[in-house]
Amino acid sequence: MIEGGWEYIWPAYAVALGGLTVLTVVVLARLLAWSRQARDLDRPK
């Protein structure tokens, strides 16, 4: 059995969870930006 290996496990989880977090932040930021601009269209000028 391979002993240890945590020096590979932690980076793998950091890459996976970090990647998913960055993706989520980018998607949310884009959604907030476009929905704000769309809401501005509905405001009376």
Add this chain to the structure above:
Amino acid sequence: MFSAFANPARFMAFSAGAAPALFVGALILFATGIPWALFYSPADYQMGDTARIMYVHVPAAWWSMGVYAFMTGASFVSLVWRHVLADVAARAAAPVGAVFAAICLITGSLWGAPTWGTWWEWDGRMTSMLVLFITYLGYLALWAAVEDEEKAARLAAILCLVGAINLPIVKFSVDWWSTLHQPASIMRSGGSAIHPEMLGPLLTMAGAYLLLFGALTLMNMRSAIHRRRVENARLRGAQA
């Protein structure tokens, strides 16, 4: 089902509740699955603790293919029935699938180093997964490069359908060729070969990835609909 969401207003009403619900569901499953995978699941009798990389690697691999299959279906619907939201759905899913494929490749490399003694090998499974990642990038680049959205949607849908040829190659590469990568141990004829104590956290993490994909794709679709509306209004303003 398809026609129910052909109306963007109806889709926006549905997704306003569905996207946050899927996102919260994903967070709950991640909060359950990560400690389960890292601390409460057993070590593998051969790979030891390094087998814990499986819980982030395998769901990324499954859903990078699943997302591409979803995009293929949406592209087909877009080309054949000209469903107004099908191309939006395919484009919205692509960045999520690309990130899943990247996670699969990087975590696979981190798993390969201690177990195989190499970070990379040009074998069938790894090479076809790299081709899938490059196809995602090509699909996104095509959307960005063509200014006319209708033309971009058509070209991207054709590229997506052609790229789908790679899906069975990724899946069956471990059966067709002698590869360093291990053969399928869950989705295989004869049933799952994985220990039930490992299957629980694996399916929990797979569920988390799936719900996150659903949430992010719906959010991306909402962004695209808002963006189209804003750009159309600007165009009308410029013409007036």
